[in-house]
Amino acid sequence: MPKIVGLTGDEAVAHAVKQCDVDVIAAYPITPQTIIVETLGDFIANGELNAEMVHVESEHSALSVVTAAALTGARVFTATCSQGLALMFEILYITSGVRAPVVMAIANRALSAPINIHADHSDSMAARDSGWIQLYAENVQEVYDLIFMAYKIAENKEVLLPTMVCLDGFTLTHTLERVEMLDDDVALKYLPKKPTYAHPISIEEPATYGSLALPDYYFEFKIQQEFAMNRAKEVIPKAMEEFTKVSGREYYVYNAYATDDADVIVISLGSTSGTMRSVAKELRKKGIKVGTVALRVYRPFPAKELKEVLSGAKVIVTMDRTLSFGALGGPLFEDLRSLFYDEDRRPLIADVVYGLGGRDLTPSDAKAIFEYGLEIAKTGHIPELVKFVGVRE
Amino acid sequence: MSKLLGWKEMPIGTLILKPGSTEEVKTGDWRTFKPVIDHNKCTRCTLCYYYCPDGSIMLKTENGKVVKVDVDYYHCKGCGICAKICPVKAISMVEEVR
Amino acid sequence: MSISLPKPEYLAPGHAACQGCGATLAIRQALMALRPDEAAIVVVATGCLEVVTTIYPRTSWRIPFVHLAFENAAAGASGIEAALRVLERKGLLKEKKKIHVIAIGGDGGTFDIGLQALSGALERGHKFVYICYDNEAYMNTGIQRSGATPYRAWTTTTPVGSKIPGKPQFKKNLAGIAAAHEIPYVATASPGYHVDLINKMRRALNAPGPALLHILAPCPTGWRYDPSLTVEIARLAVQTRFFPLYEIIYGRKYVVTMPVPKPRPITDYLKLQGRYAHMLRPEMKKDVERLEKVVNEFYEWLMKMSEVTKDLPLPSWYHV
Numbered sequence: 001m002p003k004i005v006g007l008t009g010d011e012a013v014a015h016a017v018k019q020c021d022v023d024v025i026a027a028y029p030i031t032p033q034t035i036i037v038e039t040l041g042d043f044i045a046n047g048e049l050n051a052e053m054v055h056v057e058s059e060h061s062a063l064s065v066v067t068a069a070a071l072t073g074a075r076v077f078t079a080t081c082s083q084g085l086a087l088m089f090e091i092l093y094i095t096s097g098v099r100a101p102v103v104m105a106i107a108n109r110a111l112s113a114p115i116n117i118h119a120d121h122s123d124s125m126a127a128r129d130s131g132w133i134q135l136y137a138e139n140v141q142e143v144y145d146l147i148f149m150a151y152k153i154a155e156n157k158e159v160l161l162p163t164m165v166c167l168d169g170f171t172l173t174h175t176l177e178r179v180e181m182l183d184d185d186v187a188l189k190y191l192p193k194k195p196t197y198a199h200p201i202s203i204e205e206p207a208t209y210g211s212l213a214l215p216d217y218y219f220e221f222k223i224q225q226e227f228a229m230n231r232a233k234e235v236i237p238k239a240m241e242e243f244t245k246v247s248g249r250e251y252y253v254y255n256a257y258a259t260d261d262a263d264v265i266v267i268s269l270g271s272t273s274g275t276m277r278s279v280a281k282e283l284r285k286k287g288i289k290v291g292t293v294a295l296r297v298y299r300p301f302p303a304k305e306l307k308e309v310l311s312g313a314k315v316i317v318t319m320d321r322t323l324s325f326g327a328l329g330g331p332l333f334e335d336l337r338s339l340f341y342d343e344d345r346r347p348l349i350a351d352v353v354y355g356l357g358g359r360d361l362t363p364s365d366a367k368a369i370f371e372y373g374l375e376i377a378k379t380g381h382i383p384e385l386v387k388f389v390g391v392r393e
Numbered sequence: 394m395s396k397l398l399g400w401k402e403m404p405i406g407t408l409i410l411k412p413g414s415t416e417e418v419k420t421g422d423w424r425t426f427k428p429v430i431d432h433n434k435c436t437r438c439t440l441c442y443y444y445c446p447d448g449s450i451m452l453k454t455e456n457g458k459v460v461k462v463d464v465d466y467y468h469c470k471g472c473g474i475c476a477k478i479c480p481v482k483a484i485s486m487v488e489e490v491r
Numbered sequence: 492m493s494i495s496l497p498k499p500e501y502l503a504p505g506h507a508a509c510q511g512c513g514a515t516l517a518i519r520q521a522l523m524a525l526r527p528d529e530a531a532i533v534v535v536a537t538g539c540l541e542v543v544t545t546i547y548p549r550t551s552w553r554i555p556f557v558h559l560a561f562e563n564a565a566a567g568a569s570g571i572e573a574a575l576r577v578l579e580r581k582g583l584l585k586e587k588k589k590i591h592v593i594a595i596g597g598d599g600g601t602f603d604i605g606l607q608a609l610s611g612a613l614e615r616g617h618k619f620v621y622i623c624y625d626n627e628a629y630m631n632t633g634i635q636r637s638g639a640t641p642y643r644a645w646t647t648t649t650p651v652g653s654k655i656p657g658k659p660q661f662k663k664n665l666a667g668i669a670a671a672h673e674i675p676y677v678a679t680a681s682p683g684y685h686v687d688l689i690n691k692m693r694r695a696l697n698a699p700g701p702a703l704l705h706i707l708a709p710c711p712t713g714w715r716y717d718p719s720l721t722v723e724i725a726r727l728a729v730q731t732r733f734f735p736l737y738e739i740i741y742g743r744k745y746v747v748t749m750p751v752p753k754p755r756p757i758t759d760y761l762k763l764q765g766r767y768a769h770m771l772r773p774e775m776k777k778d779v780e781r782l783e784k785v786v787n788e789f790y791e792w793l794m795k796m797s798e799v800t801k802d803l804p805l806p807s808w809y810h811v
Contacts, residue, residue, distance in 0.1 A: 023577040024573050024574050026570065050577070050581060052573040052574070054570065056566065057610065060563065060566075061563060061566035061569075061607070061608050064559055064563035064566035065566050065567070065570035067570065068534060068557055068569075068574075069571060069573060072571060073578070073583075074577060074578055094560055097407060099405050198408075199404070199408055202585075203530040203586045205410070206552065206555045206556070207409060208408065208412075209406070209555070209557045210557055211407045211408075211547045211550065212545050212547060213407060214547070216397055217397070217547045217548070224400050224405050224406075227400070398548065403548075407547065409547060411548075411549075412554070413550070414548070414549040414550055415505035415506045415549045415550065416503045416504060416505045417505060419505075420504065420505050420506075442497065443520065445516075445519075446508060446512045446515045447504045447508070454496060454497070457495060465504065470511075472510035472718035472719055472721070473511070474511055474718070478722050
């Protein structure tokens with residue numbers, strides 16, 4: 001009988017990590033990720049988790065420690081967000097470059113300045129080019145589940161790319177929700193077998209890791225990473241399908257609601273997807289044809305799957321919880337516009353930037369966004385490419 | 394000139410799997426002067442072996458004793474440290490003529 | 492410690508180090524302290540050593556070598572050390588030999604950008620050896636000054652100009668910083684004294700916790716001297732008391748392993764190096780005197796510390 005408990009997002013991460021039989025953890029505290037490390041500390045101190053927690057002196061060292069540890073074939077974990085993720089920035093590319101299957105929880109938090117500890121996606125979005133797989137959770141159950149899938153995907157020998165599991169700061173990290181846990185043996189059976197790395201550090205067969213590549217070779221290594229990202233596009237749905245089988249919970253690269261005949265589909269990442277779906281349900285009761293797509297996998301961008309689910313709509317409203325200064329719109333907006341550029345059936349695509357620095361998106365805000373989409377569907381005209389929701393002039 | 398590898402044949406993750414593969418590189422080409430050991434003067438003290446930055450002094454041993462000291466001319470860069478520190482001045486730096 | 496020759500060459504020749512490179516010499520000597528029943532994994536910071544030995548597709552290393560970034564050699568070593576411990580606990584470690592984790596950084600990757608990671612690793616007490624090969628500047632990027640560059644040395648960012656004659660600050664005291672963490676073993680070494688260096692590396696490997704070896708690595712390219720003089724300069728640094736050879740045990744006991752009762756004048760050391768050429772000018776006499784004074788003060792302080800702590804016992808692992 002699977003256990004049903006109340007857990008906050010941070011606690012859920014820690015419990016999942018524990019069940020994944022992680023070997024080395026290194027993390028530096030940063031609000032709102034702190035409960036993850038504290039809970040893991042409890043597990044280790046009580047002997048519930050047989051792992052080494054390296055109490056590093058910065059996030060930069062945290063990722064360095066787990067990347068190096070991963071090279072020995074150990075299963076590793078770290079967590080951070082915001083300034084911590086920004087501090088790790090150079091190592092993000094290195095972890096991906098050496099193909100270390102690190103799993104990192106990102107407790108999505110706004111980037112300074114000004115300093116702000118609340119939820120937005122500017123931190124993980126800034127890392128979208130780094131060669132990490134990015135998964136976004138909508139609720140605490142998904143947070144818990146995605147950790148297992150993250151290890152399954154990252155450690156897949158055809159992928160071997162580090163993976164981020166993103167959960168909104170405070171909204172998910174500190175909110176208690178119902179979580180159905182996997183049994184320990186079910187979890188271990190689902191996970192890949194160790195060693196986690198392709199060529200674990202071996203005294204018998206000594207190798208050099210992290211070499212220098214001149215212009216005659218660098219490019220090829222990057223192509224290898226891109227190839228792995230493409231392989232991940234197939235590995236991820238399979239890993240999710242397998243998880244569906246062992247958990248009974250349906251997982252796919254997105255969670256779609258009422259998209260088949262929707263005129264307006266709103267696509268979003270993270271906890272806001274829940275709000276959008278619940279408002280969409282209300283509107284549907286009134287016969288208004290709206291739908292939502294809660295995107296779970298952001299990198300690699302699931303182009304094929306999104307084309308299928310979105311192309312029937314008249315209007316797509318992308319919701320970006322980050323501001324890409326000076327760009328034509330947010331990251332999700334630009335990705336989707338790119339996706340449909342060559343298509344015959346091209347929905348109108350408009351962007352909404354919302355929720356920066358933890359600004360709440362209320363159900364009435366959500367309703368207004370659907371109405372905005374419906375207005376565009378009626379007029380066939382997008383008044384402004386990017387609409388800021390909830391900003392005072 | 395060896396053929397450059399393509400991304401499909403290269404091991405992933407910047408890994409170099411062949412240990413000590415730089416020994417293929419003929420750094421001996423760098424020299425203008427080469428060390429020449431006078432084996433009559435040489436006392437097999439092995440100091441040159443300890444002080445060569447490139448590990449290019451080869452020791453021949455018999456029954457655990459060093460019986461001959463030779464230079465690995467394939468790799469020796471001709472820095473001249475060995476000639477400078479030899480306590481019996483058994484090594485001279487001779488201009489390399491090719 | 493019995494010596495059987497030749498020792499295994501963990502660093503193969505054919506690497507791209509300059510002729511007469513003090514860094515590769517220092518590391519080659521240090522690795523000779525490993526016993527046949529021991530294995531090592533090196534984690535090396537970005538810098539001369541890493542760059543010259545691992546240009547894809549070839550590597551000089553005959554032991555596992557990891558390079559991540561410039562400032563995290565100590566963090567990388569911490570990660571591997573922790574992983575090996577856990578893997579062993581879980582019965583997943585196949586290797587039977589004792590595995591030593593050795594972090595190696597240049598003065599740049601240790602004194603400056605790498606100091607944070609080093610301090611963290613020392614504080615956490617990982618069982619590893621940190622070797623700093625000190626060529627007294629950011630050599631790999633073109634001889635720019637570092638915290639280890641000595642007083643009045645020429646570098647490309649502290650050049651000898653009409654207004655300022657070389658670096659105005661003195662060399663950072665790395666051994667002191669490491670010793671402040673009260674780790675089992677801190678030592679300075681010079682590749683001009685290979686027996687002293689190898690013994691110290693042996694002690695570092697024996698130490699039941701973090702150990703730091705600060706090795707002077709003369710650089711013909713950056714210090715401007717004929718490559719054949721590397722060992723002579725490495726010896727003169729010690730003989731002039733410029734780079735004293737000592738050990739600090741548990742941050743408390745000081746041992747000067749090579750006392751220099753009658754030092755050579757500092758100018759003997761300076762005059763061999765182009766980066767100090769300006770020090771021989773008459774207008775620099777005061778700076779030379781200042782340098783010599785500081786060098787002798789530090790040496791005398793070391794001797795006093797050694798005397799004051801002479802009754803503290805040496806730990807069992809100290810004996811090679």
